Amino acid sequence: YELHDAQIHLYKHVYNFVSSMALKSAMELGIADAIHSNGKPMTISELVSALKLQPSKAVALHRFMRLLTHNGFFTKTSEEGEEEAYALTPPSKLLIRTKPTCLNTVVGGALHPCLSDMWHASKKWFTEDDKELSLYECASGGSFWDFMNNDLQVLKIFQSAMAADSQIFKLSLKECRNVFEGLDSLVDVGGGTGGVARLIHEAFPHLKCTVLDQPQVVSGLTSTENLSFVGGDMFHSIPSSDAVLLKWVLHDWDDEHSLKILKNCKEAISGKGKEGKVIIIDIVIDEAGDDRELTELKLDYDLVMLTMFNGKEREKKEWEKLIYDAGFSSYKITPICGFKSLIEVYP
């Protein structure tokens, strides 16, 4: 009956946060770690003792595991006559702390309490506030970057979230080795603490990698011969090199700011003539081509970038306009890392 389906659809979306927070709880409790180190599926009572939970919470844990299993984070194995036990699935294997592909800091960071309050101010933002400020800035009186520079704990979480995502990139680096082959130098703009630069340096020891980020981000990071850290401002100038890498940077910025960054990138690679390139790693929205879950993730990210930074995720044609407006002549898009793409941009 149409009204019933509409009601179910609406209530399901009201309570989407429950699935997010149940996932965050599972991450904080270390359920995936316990099952992983156990080496085989675990029953609720085994989990309660392994995780040192209050025994009285066994039923609650069962109900959490029921929703998380429904959402594809665990599978239940019930041998004949045995108590049902829970095993990991590919998504919950991303919660194992000891693995390089651990995304716990992304789960903890993106669901940090300081980030959810802003959503309650959205009507005020839409109706009252001037266009420059992001929803986050309106709700908290300062930018998220300023907030992190004042709250080292959140900065650490954010930087490890970015570094965790870079580990996923490591798997894709094999697929896109050719993009970096033949380069003598590369500047990783907005490269933070060097998560990506280190991976590229490992894969291409002769490539001279320079990380450009804000002075307070790179201060204290030691440079080696082929991996150096430079404090600067990508809106002012970018050190010259054969190529410039922009991973998860342009989606933080609106078109005007992104254009400025890309123009500075073009300047930085101008010494290399036609050989130079800009390598963008970011989301490309493709509603026609992607399945519903992937499109929903990309549109979620678009609103996260809008509300946090006045940034945006872009469709192919938006990337094309930005690239051509910045004066580049051509580009090539290669999907990587599941929900991102690598865009090679040529002068």
Ligand SMILES: OCc1ccc2c(c1)OC[C@]1(O)c3cc4c(cc3O[C@H]21)OCO4
């Ligand atoms: O382009 C950069 C970039 C890339 C991803 C993310 C960014 C910014 O901020 C929002 C976000 O949802 C977020 C906020 C966080 C966090 C991680 C985290 O992942 C998401 O740790 C602390 O706060």
